[in-house]
Amino acid sequence: MFQLRQPGAGTLIASMLFVSVVCSLIYGVVAGTFSGGTQLWAAPVKIAAGLMISALICLPSLYIFTCLGGSQARLVEVFGLLAGLLMLMTILLIGFAPVAWIFSQSTESLAWMGALHLIFWFIATCFGLRFLEAGFSHSNARSLAGFRTWVVIFMLVALQMTTALRPILGTAKTFLPAEKKFFVAHWGDCLKGQDGASKSESR
Amino acid sequence: MASPLPDCQNLRPGSIGVFLRARPERLREWVLHRQLNLVLFCVVAIVLGSGAYGAVMGSWRGAWQAFYTGIKLPLVILLTTLGNGLLNGMLAPLLGLNLTFRQSLAVVLMSFAIVSVMLGALSPVAWFVVWNTPPLTATMRLSSPEYGIMQLTLAGFIGLAGIAGSVHLLPLLSEWARSASTARKVLFAWLAGNLFLGSQICWVLRPFIWDPARPVEFIGREYFHGSFYETVFEAARRLIFS
Numbered sequence: 001m002f003q004l005r006q007p008g009a010g011t012l013i014a015s016m017l018f019v020s021v022v023c024s025l026i027y028g029v030v031a032g033t034f035s036g037g038t039q040l041w042a043a044p045v046k047i048a049a050g051l052m053i054s055a056l057i058c059l060p061s062l063y064i065f066t067c068l069g070g071s072q073a074r075l076v077e078v079f080g081l082l083a084g085l086l087m088l089m090t091i092l093l094i095g096f097a098p099v100a101w102i103f104s105q106s107t108e109s110l111a112w113m114g115a116l117h118l119i120f121w122f123i124a125t126c127f128g129l130r131f132l133e134a135g136f137s138h139s140n141a142r143s144l145a146g147f148r149t150w151v152v153i154f155m156l157v158a159l160q161m162t163t164a165l166r167p168i169l170g171t172a173k174t175f176l177p178a179e180k181k182f183f184v185a186h187w188g189d190c191l192k193g194q195d196g197a198s199k200s201e202s203r
Numbered sequence: 204m205a206s207p208l209p210d211c212q213n214l215r216p217g218s219i220g221v222f223l224r225a226r227p228e229r230l231r232e233w234v235l236h237r238q239l240n241l242v243l244f245c246v247v248a249i250v251l252g253s254g255a256y257g258a259v260m261g262s263w264r265g266a267w268q269a270f271y272t273g274i275k276l277p278l279v280i281l282l283t284t285l286g287n288g289l290l291n292g293m294l295a296p297l298l299g300l301n302l303t304f305r306q307s308l309a310v311v312l313m314s315f316a317i318v319s320v321m322l323g324a325l326s327p328v329a330w331f332v333v334w335n336t337p338p339l340t341a342t343m344r345l346s347s348p349e350y351g352i353m354q355l356t357l358a359g360f361i362g363l364a365g366i367a368g369s370v371h372l373l374p375l376l377s378e379w380a381r382s383a384s385t386a387r388k389v390l391f392a393w394l395a396g397n398l399f400l401g402s403q404i405c406w407v408l409r410p411f412i413w414d415p416a417r418p419v420e421f422i423g424r425e426y427f428h429g430s431f432y433e434t435v436f437e438a439a440r441r442l443i444f445s
Contacts, residue, residue, distance in 0.1 A: 057327040064324035067223035068317070068367055074220065149363065153328055164335055180337045182352055 001073070001138040004080040013076075016083035017052075023090035024048040030097045034104040034113055034169050042175060046165040051090070054158045055082050061153060065146030066136055073139040081135040085128040092124035110170050111190055117169070118162075125155065159183045218244070219320060227378035234309045242309055245316035250277045252316075252323030259329045260357055260411050263336060267419045268412075274421075275408045276322075280315045283401040284308065287393075294392045299385040300376060310375065311393060318368035325360045332356045339413065354412065369394060406431035 003012055028044025063078045073081070103116055129151055136147055162168060163183040165176065181189075222244065225233070233241045257276030261268035291311055292304035302310065336353040369390060376386035405411075406429075408422060 057331050060324040060327060061321075063220075064223065064321055067220050068321070068371065070224055072224065146367070153325075157328060157331060160331065160335055164331075180335055180349075182335060182349065185349075 001077065001081070001135050004077045009076065009080060013080045013083045016080070016087040020051065020083065020086035020090045021048050023087075023094050024051050027090065027093040027097055027100075028168075030101045030104070031117060031168060033101060035171050037171065039167075039169070039171060043168050046168050050161040050165050051086060051158070054154070054161045055086055058082075058150065058154045058157055062147075062150050065150045066139070066141060069136075069144060069146040070142035071136055071139040072141075073136065077139070081132055084135065085132045088131050089121075089124040089128035092127055093120060096120040096124070113169055114190065118159075121158075125158070129154075219248070222248075223317065223320065227375040230313065230375045231378055234306055234313075238305060238309050242312055245309075245312040246281070248316040248323075249280050249312070249319040252319030252321070253277045253280055255326045256319075256322035256329060256360075257411070259326045259333055262330070263333045263353065264339060264413045265419060268410075271419070271421050272411045275411060277319070279401060279404050279408060280319065282404050283397050284311050284315060286400050286404070287311075287396045290396050291393050294396070295389050298388045298392060299382065300380045300389045302379070310372065311397075313375075314368040314372040317371050318364040321364035321367055322360065325364070329357055329360055350413075357412070402431045406434075 003009065024047050025044040028047035029040060031047065032039035032041070032043030059079060059082060062082060063073075063075050066073060066078060100117065100120060104113060107113060133144065133147065136144065141147070160183050163181055163186045166172075166186065167177075253276040254273045258269045258273035260276070261270070261272030288304065288308050288311075292302070292307040295302040295307050332353055337347075337349050373386055373390055376389055377383045380386050380389070410417075
């Protein structure tokens with residue numbers, strides 16, 4: 001938080017975003033090795049873009065919610081903390097990448113690989129949110145209730161983004177889906193089609 | 204009466220952070236010494252914040268519904284505030300809070316401004332929900348689960364913003380009344396009145412998202428018949444006695 005209040009904070013924020021994009025591209029390549037082919041470039045693009053767009057969508061509400069909690073952080077500082085969240089998340093995902101790759105080469109079950117990636121994402125997000133909360137605790141916030149509400153919104157937006165940008169693991173004829181769905185309905189469809197479902201099914 | 208805080212400056216359009224972070228003492232000073240500036244700031248916040256959210260709500264139906272709902276939502280808030288202005292101004296001193304009519308109007312507007320700023324901040328998230336909802340087609344019904352999820356989410360955000368606005372108002376009323384119990388009574392009375400009138404204003408100005416039986420219009424003539432409470436009563440009566 002101290003660094004974000006110093007001159008040159010813009011460079012720091014840009015660096016964090018750059019690292020986030022690079023790490024999410026790398027993790028995306030690992031995720032894409034499950035299906036191979038076009039997913040080797042489509043999955044990294046979708047994961048990187050999805051993360052950035054999710055953060056951008058949730059940034060205004062993060063600033064307002066934390067202001068209501070009494071936080072003295074300015075918008076640029078909130079943006080910096082969010083960039084820090086993304087950087088920590090994606091660096092942790094790189095740590096999970098070898099595990100994800102081994103499972104990608106071992107199984108053909110889309111549902112299992114999808115669940116595994118979601119677990120890794122969830123763990124990485126939890127650590128990232130711990131960082132964000134620690135940052136706000138140094139901003140004279142009187143209450144973190146608004147921040148905790150925002151966490152729920154952010155998680156739901158990120159989960160929905162995975163469905164909006166499908167398929168990330170499987171294959172499909174188009175880059176983006178033609179049909180709009182909520183993530184719960186999509187997961188239900190994937191599980192119902194699980195008898196014999198493999199990487200050749202679109203996700 | 205406490206002397207003005209030395210830096211009790213006017214609120215400017217970029218002062219959203221200052222407004223939201225302000226402690227009850229600062230809010231009180233604005234109501235006492237910068238009332239016109241505060242009221243103008245709140246009205247602009249209501250128009251822009253809830254206007255943006257309303258436009259997102261209506262965008263699922265189409266561009267015209269987005270335009271109409273972008274006007275209707277701020278209108279609901281402003282009409283509710285003005286319609287209950289006299290009542291709220293009378294209830295406050297009756298319940299032990301020494302506010303003038305103009306001060307009570309400013310305080311209620313402040314609460315709604317907080318609600319609107321939150322709605323404005325949530326409008327990108329709301330837009331994402333609307334974008335992910337299957338579009339209006341011949342098979343879409345009011346009972347479709349996707350429409351239900353979108354409706355619940357949009358209403359849920361309004362509820363969340365409403366709670367935040369009320370929670371933020373309570374310390375100010377406590378600071379003014381020097382009594383938490385008086386503040387709670389006044390807040391409850393204002394909320395009850397605003398909910399009662401606001402529900403009917405919403406009923407008259409509907410639809411905000413979609414009416415499958417009507418083309419897109421600002422207000423249909425048939426919406427002036429009946430009331431929200433009559434409809435709820437009739438539905439309950441049918442449910443109990445059917």
